Amino acid sequence: MTIRFAGALAVLLASLVLSVMVGASALSFHDTIFALGHPNVPSDAATIVWLLRLPRACLAAVVGAALGVSGAMLQGMLRNPLVDPYLTGVSAGAAAAIAIAVAAGVAAAFVPALGFAAGLLAAIIVATLSRRGSGLDANRLILAGVSLSALFSAIVALVLTRLQQGGYAETIISWLAGSLAGRGWHDLQWVAPYLVAGVGLAILVVPALNVLRLGDVRAAALGVNVDRAQWLIVASASLLTASAVALSGIVGFVGLIVPHIARRIVGSDTRLVLPFSALIGAAFMALADAASRSLFAPVEIPIGVLLACIGVPAFLYLYFRENRWRPA
């Protein structure tokens, strides 16, 4: 297990270095490592690395890790492999709020924070709708999440159709497609407390999440406070997802797929699945961001689009090829 951890960590570091190297002007491996090791020696490479690329690579990694952990927790709690972090309405809520804000001419600096708040609000509404007794009902959660997301998507569509003439539509679409363009340390700074809170709550529920694999009734019999665990999981997943959305817009696919890859590597033990989902998600997003910047440089492809176009076929190939060797 230590070897697999070291491996995942090495892959993440390599992805980060690669992500720092590539872009509109490529840096050599030597220049990159030198600049990383000597932040105070002025050079073009140091400026590119420390001011532009490293913050962005780290941001990408944080987004990937947050979505990976959030997806793993929700899939585990609902025992449903089709669940993704946006299930609780976070992304749709954020998108609707951002669309309205951009159309209303709210300053760009406030948009991420607004998306974050609206995403959390949507999650709270979904969770409130899916209450049953003092706990949450899995089916209601999925239904409330899906239907509320549809409503929010309709609002986005409405705003977009009314905006066709103005230049705002482009801003909104870049949020919907997911992008890290122009983001830096300061973005990470204000999201950090919520990320830390989300991770803290996740650590709190890991043992319970492990027992919830056996079903709610058995988990309750084994001493899990199921209601409390469910609320903590939804709170943690929502905080992490809303933070990710505020940083990068809506990046699909990562939160759905990364937990599957993690389980393929380490089995279903939550104590391993969560950290591995974080590492794999981080590496995945760092690589995807590097590709989005460099494949058609100087044009950037939205990261969400890129992930879907390359990631989905690759994943389907790997997943179904391996499945042939497993008993049904």
Added chain:
Amino acid sequence: MIRIRGLALRVGGRTLLSELNFSIKAGELVAIVGPNGVGKTTLLRALCGLHREFSGEIAIQAQIIELYSPTQRSRAIAYVASDETMLEMLTVRDIVASGRFAYHRWFDWRETTHDGDVIAAALGAVSMLDFSDRLFATLSSGERQRIWLALGLAQDAPILLLDEPTSHLDVRVAHDILLLLRRQRDLGKTVVCVLHDINEALEFADRILILGGGTLLAACEAAEVVPSGALERAYGITMEAVHTSNGSVRVFPRSSV
């Protein structure tokens, strides 16, 4: 060990069972029988704090059930449920290890050597130690039932509650499970199980609780079950008792034709 006073159980506002009064002593093996839908499973779940829609008193080890925290409760009572859950990718050991949840604080994720010993002992008690690394999904029904029992044993609780541990099992596998329960009783556990097969109850239980007509009809030893007439009242059919070569009693529905 278990004391029930004036218990009424409701499900969705409807009263299922009422005026239940009985006690179960430490080290007893008690079977609960009764027709489908009478409330056997609900009673079992109420006994371990999972069904909260009731009035009256349920006391476990002289403390009422509502005062237990979830983890305290799980250290006192192991509930072996009958419902099947989809369990992909879980190994036998993963499942049995979950029995140790209540012995850990939230920040304490590591399995101790004591946990390892208890898990191994639980798997050994049901003769499934060699199956530790097998995927649960690949086991037969009888093997699965043994694993659920091992999960209950891993909780290291003095009371074992089992919901239909022998349903869907062939006669030999069912017999093996019941022998395992009897051994746990001999080792000092208090064992309460819901059984569908009255004859299993007659053969293995120290005492039988017969539920019917919305209440407890009888709580008696095997020999007194037939004379009490409670079985016929519970199921609403006439029954015929047969004595086996070793002197115990078996009952069968008497054909009305």
